[in-house]
Amino acid sequence: MWSRCRARLLPFALLPVFLAASAAFAQSDPLSSWSDGAAKKAIIAFVHDTTDSSSPHYVPPESRIAAFDQDGTTWVEHPIYTQVVFCLDRVPAVVAKHPELRDVEPFKTVLSGDQAAIAKLTKLDLEKIAAATLSGMTVDEFTAEVKRWIATAKDPRWHKPYTQLTYQPMLEVMKYLRTSGYKVYIVTGGGQDFVRAYSMTTYGVSPEQVIGTAGGVTYGYARDSKPILTKDAKLLLNDDNAGKPEGIHLVIGQRPQIAFGNSTGDRQMLEYTSAGDGARLSLLVLHDDAQREYAYGPARGLPDTKVGAFPPSLYDEAKAKGWIVISMKNDWSQIFPFEEMRRAPK
């Protein structure tokens, strides 16, 4: 009789303890906006495996390198890359300085404001615009210009600054890796100097941990004879596709232990990372949540798209090589930092 009573009472007696333990777990869960699926488990197991000094896959702190693509991996890339918007917005200032460009394509189309025509600009057009808008000033002037722009420009769907359209689960992974002794790098096809201007405040990633497409700079002296570095239009590193592992070697000199991407531009970085010795992890973000973000690539059966190309062959390679595919819809209970926390249904 006593034992039955005890059995009934025990749960209530222990309830405060359970609640406290549960709260402590929620507080200490470094990936609280991830659902308890295979992706979250793989990340946590990888970190334990590489940072526990008794593990056969232990990695010393100086070799703990993590690489994150940016567009489509740590923030929204649709419907158009943020940096392209920046370059288009800068065209009037460039034309004011170089009036001879006013009637020259593609600058003429950009100045017309005709959105349908602007949407049809080719890759070559965009490269011309990038070369004109990302060079010809000192590196300090450029950084100040990006900071001014990014503080006010807004995404057309959420009407929020682009820097608020980062993915909360990825911010958590970056922080989790950092607190586990990893150096967290952004490895982006976007402009190196562009991303560096906001990487610290947006991701907690300092400028030297941003690798991106980089033009040359030229050392010289200003009129007051102060040394200056001027951005020129010469391409030094095209940090996309094979350029990603090549850029990683140039800047880091070590193979990452873990890498995150979402498109064909990340294929070689993911291949290179997972081919290393010991514990390596490559992860691929699948955009399959049209309601909370976007659905494109394999999620919509599209072989390719203008932004964030993700053909079925990349999906197949991920499966064949044991890369982790992250489903935004199923693996992320929260997408953006500004959203209220919504728990995925159990």
Place this chain on the structure above:
Amino acid sequence: MWSRCRARLLPFALLPVFLAASAAFAQSDPLSSWSDGAAKKAIIAFVHDTTDSSSPHYVPPESRIAAFDQDGTTWVEHPIYTQVVFCLDRVPAVVAKHPELRDVEPFKTVLSGDQAAIAKLTKLDLEKIAAATLSGMTVDEFTAEVKRWIATAKDPRWHKPYTQLTYQPMLEVMKYLRTSGYKVYIVTGGGQDFVRAYSMTTYGVSPEQVIGTAGGVTYGYARDSKPILTKDAKLLLNDDNAGKPEGIHLVIGQRPQIAFGNSTGDRQMLEYTSAGDGARLSLLVLHDDAQREYAYGPARGLPDTKVGAFPPSLYDEAKAKGWIVISMKNDWSQIFPFEEMRRAPK
């Protein structure tokens, strides 16, 4: 009367306290092989000024960047750069793989072993040798090759491995800056991949904190379809002279707070560093100790030398701009780690 007695007794009574404090100071002196001169004082004052959060020149940890030239600044560069010895030593292996080079200059001269003729090789000859000996293998093979070589090759004067010919005072400064939250970079005209192979064990500097002259690498696949990066002969960054601040921008994206150099190849890096806002410090090592190391450049009245060029104009610029000139003879009580500690005369 009492007061006189007290005055006489007091020093003796306090002696143990003074001795203890003195011992504690010696133990905690982060620059113990530096004499108590202007250079040591300037370094310590700079670190306090930039890391004390109440200082008007406080620098947040993510912006604490220190840059060190290598050859002649952190280790011996005379009579010939270590990397040139490595390249010359590698010529037989390259010729074995490419027999068509056997009778082609400058390879023929190197193979002859005629030291007088080898000493007369031109800069162009050495560039040809560098291109042939530093490319054509994977980055992993190259790193392994450098590690093998540097473990056994010895300097002709001290008969010790080159990695033991580092300057103890500079190792102390690097450590002192690191423990003060600085990221310590080597910024060398030497090969980036060459220096990275031993930077961690020699200086405590991890590969991503080495900036050097860098060739391109090409991503591809080995026969077993594993991804590989192959070193090619294309020059990406000539990290000397103006190339130093340009390379610093490419890899770090921030201006150093403090920089150390010893020759004209470091001029622009020192200029660029000291021209920044707030507290900045540029320092120049003067080789004026023929007995313990070498004396060359201004110390011997030489306008220029083949290795470690240091014309009077650089010395003048240092004086004019308030850079700190470090006299090896007067500022360093110990030169090499293997030497017994010798205190400079007071």
